[in-house]
Amino acid sequence: MFGKIFGNSQEENKKRKIISFHDSINYMYEKVKESELSNVADRFEAMEKIRCKFCKEGVSCQLCSMGPCRITPQTPRGVCGIDAHGIVMRNLLHKTNMGLAAYTYHAREVAETLKATAEGKTIYTIKDPSKIDLLADILDVDQSLELNEKAKAVAEKYLQLLSENKESTLVEKLAPGSRKEVFKKLGIFAKGPYQEIVDSVTRGMTNIDGDYITLALAALRNGVASVFGSLVPLELMQDALYGTPSPHEGEVDLGVIDPNYVNILPNGHEPFVGQALIKLAGDEKFQQMAKEAGAKGIRVVGSIETGQELLARNPLSETFAGLTSNWIGIEYFLSSGAVDVFAMDMNCSLANLKEYADKYKFKLVAVSNIIGVPGSERIEYEPGNEKEVAEKIIELAIENFKERKTAVKPENLSSYKQKAIVGFSAEAIINALGGSLTPLLEVIKSGDIKGVVALVNCSSLANGPQDSLTVNLAKELIKRDILVIGAGCGNAGLQMAGLETLEAAEEYAGEKLKGVCKALGIPPVLSFGTCTDTGRIVMTVIAIANALGVDTADLPVAVTAPEYMEQKAVIDGFSAVAMGLYTHVSPTPPVTGSDKVVKLLLEDVETLTGGKIAIGDDPVTVADGIEAHILKKREALGI
Numbered sequence: 001m002f003g004k005i006f007g008n009s010q011e012e013n014k015k016r017k018i019i020s021f022h023d024s025i026n027y028m029y030e031k032v033k034e035s036e037l038s039n040v041a042d043r044f045e046a047m048e049k050i051r052c053k054f055c056k057e058g059v060s061c062q063l064c065s066m067g068p069c070r071i072t073p074q075t076p077r078g079v080c081g082i083d084a085h086g087i088v089m090r091n092l093l094h095k096t097n098m099g100l101a102a103y104t105y106h107a108r109e110v111a112e113t114l115k116a117t118a119e120g121k122t123i124y125t126i127k128d129p130s131k132i133d134l135l136a137d138i139l140d141v142d143q144s145l146e147l148n149e150k151a152k153a154v155a156e157k158y159l160q161l162l163s164e165n166k167e168s169t170l171v172e173k174l175a176p177g178s179r180k181e182v183f184k185k186l187g188i189f190a191k192g193p194y195q196e197i198v199d200s201v202t203r204g205m206t207n208i209d210g211d212y213i214t215l216a217l218a219a220l221r222n223g224v225a226s227v228f229g230s231l232v233p234l235e236l237m238q239d240a241l242y243g244t245p246s247p248h249e250g251e252v253d254l255g256v257i258d259p260n261y262v263n264i265l266p267n268g269h270e271p272f273v274g275q276a277l278i279k280l281a282g283d284e285k286f287q288q289m290a291k292e293a294g295a296k297g298i299r300v301v302g303s304i305e306t307g308q309e310l311l312a313r314n315p316l317s318e319t320f321a322g323l324t325s326n327w328i329g330i331e332y333f334l335s336s337g338a339v340d341v342f343a344m345d346m347n348c349s350l351a352n353l354k355e356y357a358d359k360y361k362f363k364l365v366a367v368s369n370i371i372g373v374p375g376s377e378r379i380e381y382e383p384g385n386e387k388e389v390a391e392k393i394i395e396l397a398i399e400n401f402k403e404r405k406t407a408v409k410p411e412n413l414s415s416y417k418q419k420a421i422v423g424f425s426a427e428a429i430i431n432a433l434g435g436s437l438t439p440l441l442e443v444i445k446s447g448d449i450k451g452v453v454a455l456v457n458c459s460s461l462a463n464g465p466q467d468s469l470t471v472n473l474a475k476e477l478i479k480r481d482i483l484v485i486g487a488g489c490g491n492a493g494l495q496m497a498g499l500e501t502l503e504a505a506e507e508y509a510g511e512k513l514k515g516v517c518k519a520l521g522i523p524p525v526l527s528f529g530t531c532t533d534t535g536r537i538v539m540t541v542i543a544i545a546n547a548l549g550v551d552t553a554d555l556p557v558a559v560t561a562p563e564y565m566e567q568k569a570v571i572d573g574f575s576a577v578a579m580g581l582y583t584h585v586s587p588t589p590p591v592t593g594s595d596k597v598v599k600l601l602l603e604d605v606e607t608l609t610g611g612k613i614a615i616g617d618d619p620v621t622v623a624d625g626i627e628a629h630i631l632k633k634r635e636a637l638g639i
Helices: 002-006 010-015 023-034 040-048 053-057 084-118 129-139 147-161 169-174 177-186 193-203 212-242 272-281 284-292 304-313 327-334 354-360 386-407 426-432 438-446 468-479 489-496 502-508 511-520 531-548 567-578 595-604 619-637
Strands: 248-252 262-267 298-302 320-323 341-344 363-366 418-422 451-457 482-488 525-529 557-561 582-585 612-615
Touching: 023 327, 040 327, 084 147, 084 193, 084 212, 084 567, 084 595, 129 147, 129 169, 129 212, 147 212, 169 177, 169 212, 177 212, 193 212, 212 304, 212 531, 212 567, 212 595, 248 489, 262 272, 262 304, 262 386, 272 284, 272 298, 272 304, 272 341, 272 386, 284 298, 284 386, 298 304, 298 386, 304 320, 304 489, 304 525, 327 354, 327 489, 341 386, 354 363, 363 386, 418 489, 418 525, 426 531, 438 531, 451 468, 451 489, 451 531, 451 567, 451 619, 468 482, 468 489, 468 502, 468 619, 482 489, 482 511, 482 531, 482 619, 489 525, 502 511, 525 531, 531 567, 557 567, 557 619, 567 582, 567 612, 582 619, 595 612, 612 619
Parallel strands: 248 320, 262 298, 262 341, 298 320, 341 363, 451 482, 451 557, 482 525, 557 582, 582 612
Antiparallel strands: 248 418
């Protein structure tokens, strides 16, 4: 597999361990290895030798004191009586519970920040009033209210709807009619996200629900609650606060960190502290303090999904340098010797970073009360204290620089930089098309674009080097004149690989897609941002379906998560299937211990929602499946 991807001989691969598609990460892996530091690649390799086959197949359970139970031909039921099919599906439901909870946590934090901003308690202002108007229309808030009063009412109404213990108003307002019929028929028309979490967590206990069918329907219901109850409102509120993304040039990869600056890396999934840091880092007082400490100035450098949020909305400047990498790159870019503060919000901060902070002389700061990285300082964000939090972090970083510059020799990573066009959204696409979806519909109808694939992804080592399948599948799709939309940690992989540039169309796209990209001035892979932008992608798909007068399940579109990793990716998969979309995932989820669950997800669910799961880890084979699905949908539409 590695040779297919990289073209290296076996001898070359033996000489140099390949852990990533990206040269910068492979280079820094060698440096980390020399330093004998624990790191994700070595830990993964060590775990491969001892993995439990029952867990990989999904047929193990540790819920009660009579376990753990493992299903085998000799022990076909757990002590409680549940069979393999129930255990496998219940384990998947548990993952969707966590994914829904994480997205809802983020959405709640955005609403609280919007409310505090409307009350004049934060340093933020409402940058896109049109999103407040849109939310007010969705939530039946009085449109005649003054902007801040309207924004406050929107936030308060949304916070109430999170707990709605009946069919969700948000699903009713946001989902297309054809989908709502499906949701009602299947009994997956969700309530408010909080209520669905309570119901599903309870359902997933011992001796409550052991039926794989009802457990699967609960997972689909969680998916509906996630996309319409949490993700769409979340992104609309973030757009209102920080501006709706629009296309601009950014920079990515490890070379964006210049060791001669005081470097602060906001890491996680929420933009609150990162936006405050960018705003305050330009203050002449702090810039002067940094220069007096011997630095060229202060820079904010985005890390993983918080970095994607910042990259989508902020142009490159003297105080914002771009994006490093995705989560698998964290230990490797923290070893650069160029970091002063690693500021961690709600997601994706590794538990072993203290040893890196000690060796490479940077500070770990938890800005969220749910982050628990051993050895980190706590400077916690709440709406209204972001200025104080940002100032403390900046001062801490400047003091740290004084020690770092004398104690650590930084790596020269300046050659590892890649341009990327970022900041796409439904609005940006419509603007690029002259204010209407019609040109996009025409190039789809003509076949110049065969279809659209949303690549919404984590990054994993479970099916090859970091980002290898992600990048190679995207190349395979655009070669076949299929437009790709990137989001999540995989989006960073696509950016670092140079696929989100105008030049990528010339180098990798099929002739028809290349022509469309040239005409519109867009890359063949469009950067939609983070995993939370699943909501933004779904609303784009709905807009296309509405314009064509068809259901979302009828469109020549598909979803792929070629390197899914954690629980939010699982809920995204169920959201996509609930919307009637063909959804490829890799590596194979832990479901193979149940032939009934495998058949349900890969075949039977298509007759219920129109969507289904597909698996596979070879980019050509996966692209074949996606293209066949798209061609089938085109034929059914008569285009």
